[in-house]
Amino acid sequence: MATKRKQRKTEDENREFRIERTENFAFIRNLNGRPTCLICKEKFAHNKKSNLERHFTSKHAHDSSTSVFNIWMQSSSNVNMASFVDSQEIAKRGKSYTDGEYIKRCFIDASEELFRDFKNKADILKKLVTTQIEDLKLVSALSIAVDESCNINDTAEVSLFVRFISHLGPKEELLGLLPLKGQTRGEDIANAVVESMDKYHIPLEKIVSILTDGAKSMTGVRKGFVAILNKKN
Structure with a gap:
């Protein structure tokens, strides 16, 4: 007589929350360890990928179909590429990677001189700060x-x-x-x-x-x- 195989419960699988869940489906892990949607704040009991993906594609399909996430991913890619170029140059010269902070400081100081003739720098900075705060108020x-x-x-x-x-x-x-x-x-x-x-x-x-x-x-x-x-x- 064949023995009945005990079905494993989802909570017994010990799935860990991965950063890819945030990047792909806009989920984070809340204080109780439960995955939470950043868009609608709905909470899930487990970190099962298929459940999070189904929620994102069914309820927030308009976010994935627009260029919003594509723009963000491209911007992130550009930043990563710039960081890679700096790291590669440091490695070629056999320097410490802490020199990256030194390069960053040089770039910022040089930018002040390169864009000195921009009359509206202060206005742009003020607008950026205002936009950031307004975004935080709306989320x-x-x-x-x-x-x-x-x-x-x-x-x-x-x-x-x-x-x-x-x-x-x-x-x-x-x-x-x-x-x-x-x-x-x-x-x-x-x-x-x-x-x-x-x-x-x-x-x-x-x-x-x-x-x-x-x-x-x-x-x-x-x-x-x-x-x-x-x-x-």
């Missing part, structure tokens, strides 16, 4: 990345990055470098982040995912940054 969901470090003056500060879907496709922006006055506890970091979000009128409720550097001040169960921010949300 229904966003993820943040927080990293605590010290600047050259040995002053503690927090780098706050945001990632979201705009009308031009996925975007990642540096929202600010937030100085920490005094201590660097989870509460201090949370207060700095909340103050920055309030400054740009971005509700905390829009945050669906948080990435940190893994320090105890960030991940502590009760007094860590993530725990405190969840209480404020």
